[in-house]
Amino acid sequence: MAAQSTLRHTAAEEAIAAFIDKYTEIIRTKLRRTSRTARLLSTLALATSIILAGLCARRRWKRKRAEREQGQKLVRTNSWLHNSDGSRTIYVPYINRDRPAKVVIHTTKPLTFQAHRRLFLNPPRVSGLGDGHVPPTQTKPGINLAFLHQILSLMSIMIPRWNSKEAVLLVSHSAFLMLRTYMSLVVARLDGEIVRDLVAGNGKMFLWGLVKWLGLGGFASYTNAMIKFLECKVAIAFRTRLTRYVHDLYLNDNLNYYKIHNLDGGLGSAADQFITQDLSQFCDATASLYSALGKPFVDICVFNYQLYRSLGPLALAGLVGSYWLSGTVMGKFSPPFAKMKAAEGKIEGDFRGLHARLIANAEEIAFYNGAETEKSFLNREFKALRDWMDHVYRTRIRYNMLEDFIVKYSWSASGYLLASLPIFLPAWGGLGGKSEQAGRAVKGGRERARMKDFITNKRLMLSLADAGSRVMYSIKDLGELAGYTSRVYTLISTLHRVHAAAYHPKVGEDELFSLSDVQGTTQLGFDGVRLEHVPIVAPSLWPQGGTELIDSLSMIVRQGDHLLISGANGVGKSAIARVIAGLWPVYRGLVSRPKANGEDGIMFLPQRPYLSIGTLRDQVIYPDGEADMREKRKTDAHLRGVLDLARLAYLPEREGGWDTRKEWKDVLSGGEKQRMAIARLLYHEPRYAFIDEGTSAVSSDVEGLLYDTCKKKGITLITISTRASLKKYHTYHLILAEAEQLNGSDGGSGGGGVRWELQRVGTETEKMHARRELEELREKLAQVETWKARHAEIERELGKVWVEGAGEEEGQPLPPPTAYVVDDDDDDGERGESMGKGVGVEEQQQQQHETEVERTDDEADYQEAQEMGVDETETEGGTLVTAEVDEDEKSAAGEGSGVVV
């Protein structure tokens, strides 16, 4: 054996050596024939190309390394890159890879949205999705024409071009599906052959059949795995397209993310459920249905043809008949899966929404100790979900029974029947029948031929039954897909409606101040903030009309004219900011404002400070990212200066640097959050800024400094506050108040009874107003003096009544008025006076009763005054100040005696 192996080894080596010699000789001969110069040149070319390839490889490696480092830095700083074509490059950290993945995101073009409006806002009448009017009315989800229109419309987003990645994935998926069908055919034939050889006792062929079987099995397994893989890839690709499209439509300058909840209301409060869960389920269902329907469809065509050939036309008619019957019966008894899925999505969304609310408001709920109440809300919602799921499962039992019986048993029975055709009715039995007739002549070969044909046909029929059952099961899946499709279509059509402001009422149904009644104009690019005859209206959800807060407001704020807007709670102060920011519609009149948000434009600081996810740096520069900051040539040192001005210089050290990531809304205190908002203002340096109660939690000394800093930076401030004390930092004062509270106003009046008045701070008119107010206060004070005198008089009289004791005359002494301290010194004279006046018992009792009533009223007033801690409000030189109650005056007013004026 060893000698044999050595021999074989030597032979192999010799063969290799001969091969090398042969080709070396060829090269040598060729080289000998070429000239010296050619040889030199080719050597040079070879060396150059090697050097160039090396250089390229090095450069490529360097670029990759720089890219990787940049990616890691961008991930750390929560930032991205702007590309010249308007796209963004972001780096996504992989969980089990040290390198982040690079993703380029292209924003959907406005033209694409316009082109798609036709599909989502003006569906064809035949689809039954509304009557051509926008917004389209909702249809019941189901397998109908509306479903066809919806899925085709969504397909135009998911597969935008025939050469897109998604189309390529689908084509490869289809190729593998067809390959698997072909393999099933080959397997069916091989199965028949193996059984035939086994029955015939042909061992060699039987073993060879097994080898082929195993080889085929390996390839079939690969095909199946690829089908699954490509199905998932298609689902992810669809989801990526749809999610990016929805995000571009949802989060843009038109503020659709605000309007969809606050103005349109078409999605309820669960847009997140639509975008996350429903969208993902829709994509999974579409991709799996493609393979669930695509493969069985191909299978059915191919296997039916094969069976037609081997079993004859009667078998084909039988097969088609059994499909038709099964489809009709199952269709009749099928529950409305689409509707059920759509309803399930909604209830799931509501439940999830409640949990999201709990997380967002955890601190507030914890302070109120509201866990029990929140739990009962959650349990109630979950019960609704559970009841619904119970109902769905119960409905499914009947359908599953029917489905199982039809697919597993009735089809196999008909399969046996059809397979017996060539045996019992050979004339009608196709190829099988013919071979049956031929086999009768060959003794012994008949059984074997029958066996082979039967096994092949049985396998074909099994595959056919499998394909048919998948089609039948897919009817249910198709119904569920219709439910998801309806939800996703509703999401995108609602977004298109909000984006295009496509609100058209039916004739004669236009409500005042509804979304279809928006007639105002917004002028962007104005250097200032101007409102001309603009009604301030709190909008209601479409199609209801809004509530008018102020009927016509006109004002103008120019550079350097700082304006304070004050008024009672709920009067509509923030509403003005909402109208100017474009959150609420301009129903009438003209609104002019700067175009840009932020630098050189306008900025709005909302009442509730917002802190984003990300690093500490992101909190200061929001809504900019680090890339924007670098583009503006601003550095961390600049940010430190900004924080210093906002009195937050200690934050970077305390929190461990600029790149620290935390849940900032929980980390920063109320005042710190407000100062962070001011820091943002100082970073962006806009020309105009709305500050809505932006310093209410900041101490008054720091408040003054912040205002001065902002003004020094050239920011024109428009402050919204209930505190008139902020007036000293402003040039103008817009007062909003109920009509009766605003005397001598030369402003406008609101339909809701709200009037407005614009005053210049510190002018003669304002001083006059202040003087008038002072006069009124003095008058009130004089009244107080009169009340004091009257009170003393009553006390004296009461004292007399008590001492003389009218009850004594009756033999029933009156109980002493315990709340009153009787001054003995004064008593005698007054008692005499009283007696002299001859006050009767009844009269005295009446007097006492009246005094007690008066005392009760006065005590209530006093308590109120004490709770407020202030006595009256005075106006000095255009600044409202509050005067504390003078302690002496308090006691004089009866604190000591228990009587208050």
Ligand SMILES: Nc1ncnc2c1ncn2[C@@H]1O[C@H](COP(=O)(O)OP(=O)(O)OP(=O)(O)O)[C@@H](O)[C@H]1O
């Ligand atoms: N999204 C909304 N939809 C409908 N009405 C709203 C909406 N937001 C506020 N309102 C109503 O509009 C009115 C004015 O609200 P606004 O927030 O402007 O009050 P405000 O004067 O700023 O009060 P505060 O001093 O309490 O902040 C209130 O009656 C409020 O209930």
